[in-house]
Amino acid sequence: MLNRLTDHLIVISFDCLSSKDMPIVRELPNFKKLLDGAAVCENVKPIYPSVTYPCHTSIITGNYPNRHRIVRNTLIQPGKESPDWYWQRKYIQGTTLYDEAKKQNMKTGALLWPVTARAKIDYHIPEIFANRPWHSQVAVSLLNGSFFYTLEMNRRFGNMRKGIKQPWLDDFVTAVATHTIRTKKPDLMLIHLVDIDYQRHEHGFAGEESLSALRRQDKRLGKILQAIDESGNAEETTIIALGDHSALDVTHAINMNVYLQESGLIQTDRNGKVKNWKVYCKSNDGSAYLYVKDENDKPSTERLGALLHSLMQNPDNGLEKVVRGSEAAQMGADGEAAFMLEAREGFYFTEDMNVQPLVEIKPCDITSGKYCQAVHGYSPSKIDYRTVFIAKGKGIVPNVTIESMSLVDEGPTFARLLGLNLGETDGRILDEIILS
Template structure:
């Protein structure tokens, strides 16, 4: 299979929504991509629509139940800060960057989720943070990425960072991007920017702060395009700009574990720590999994089902509907859960097991505790006005096409087709309407005839 491009740059602007298009189409650098390329109006998310499962679906073309990353964080009942799915080893099957590496392409990734210790990424700055008081951020990054590369980046640009705070983190990533393009010349570069996502969580989906983040993203995109153009490489490069999910405004946090504790399904010691559990609600923000410690415990299964049925029957409890594990699996989520619950509009789930079932979130809460926020995702892709979108330009992309719809799982096989790679059987399909396959094939035939 002939490649359609020599170089592919995938830029993920976390939490970019289809609703942002009316603003984005007016901004100079987003417009540069739109004017030269094509875009997909609505990209349907996976379930749960969270950052880590979404980014794995983008590079595998598969649903979470198949690629194995079914949540951002791990099931660690009672942990105040659960560990995340940071590592490539958590992904089942192959990825776009694995196949690119096998094809002798140079691969690089900058804060792309679930790439810790990925051997097939030659220049890797993984998204991973120091999650314990005794951890050091630089050491954690060096141990899980490409040490010499990261040491060089930190020496050059580490002064830009301010911990995990935005916009400094994305400004750091931008400088790393320009430097990587200039010095490593990757054939495949995956970049993850989180400024917009952070501001939507902290301030609301359509807040002025979120709008300012989009403007900053436009400038970041412009820096990348300008660098490629100044070095004469833009014409031979494919640029794909995408979001991983949308977000919805909310101001009510609900804690089903409080009810499970009251029903003696969670055991807590005098210090308030969980010592045992029969059932546990694992948050995905806008949705949540309910797990049983012993899946064959039929009595606990019945008790939990009764609890959830009563909660869902009362709109003030914030649960829109309840799925069985089998039903969740059919939607692409984790079929190993006992149940999956979806939050009503304005609500999201947290994992508290002591205190009140419901909390009205205030600005003070958001400023002082990371578990509280004004914008959330993780909801079902069936929620209205909840799609993301994608735009692309450059070699191998059809110009001036508007494609109404694709699924997030379609992105992986489409990117693979651009690079002439095979990522195997996938849940998604190639979006051929986006690709300029005929033109590339005509070019190949012309070159063959000239040589003859």
């Protein structure tokens, strides 16, 4: 074990906090307090695809998706209306920050941190939702997290939440987080707050609802900062605030599986349900994977290649780029896919069928032409598509500006602060902010 530089590491992920938010964030009182004297990067490059579960796994492993294998949010379940997500820790290949902390007998906590269900974490309410008619939200949380801890937190604060709806869910998580920081004093605490991301998916990137979510997150940050002070451990604590990806407004949905259906590569029954498939499009919103069921099925692969060539001839179809799986792997994505597709700005992919192949999203405000939906998942090469990293406290050099960094640099840096080692990672330790 390396020398430990901090006693308590609190990591708060503000899902979908973008570099473009910083002019507003810098004027919010609690973010302003955190930023004063902090090490800051407003140019954090996300991973590919830039969706929540791969991003959060890259944060706590220091590796790209093609190594930790959380390459998408959801499993490949063709035709399933609500596919299961990569909820459980078992899907991650390799070690994680919380695994290494537990090996050193550190007290660990995680609240709604993706891909942690059934992980060995002391104070743990995982991000998982009831995805079967016979499931209840409380039951799946109890069975996949810390049973008695979850029971106690729901007894204390459960009246604050309305299932998994926002903004009530983040209010619940914040109440649990502040109580845990004050009373349990974990060595490592991972907190995932989703309000901004939720509002942007529903109302667009810069809608009033998204701005309100930013203000609510500032208030939640203030409560967490207050809890750290009240814990008596403020001088021994490092606090990290970060985003996992940005988002872009969209005007059109590309329903790639409809093209595959029309080409005979997906067969459906009379009710429109998938009964057989040779190629399937798995959406990451701004990008998508194309999987060939049988890699030896040359006719289907050739038919798919011809379809993609045809679609790329017309920019109005919304496709910006098509790369082979081997090239996607070099960008950190899933090399097991036959192809990876990137959408043009304003377009995104769905897995829908029984609709038109290209669907325009109607403006929510006809007068202004304002669109009401923003998504992510795009390539990190998209212009003005970056997220944020803020670090302050024990072990951090104050007032450092990091010109640029990658999401995968965060895990190795967190490990170094706790005196841990994640092994050989794709990311680097941010030595320029470490007080040694």
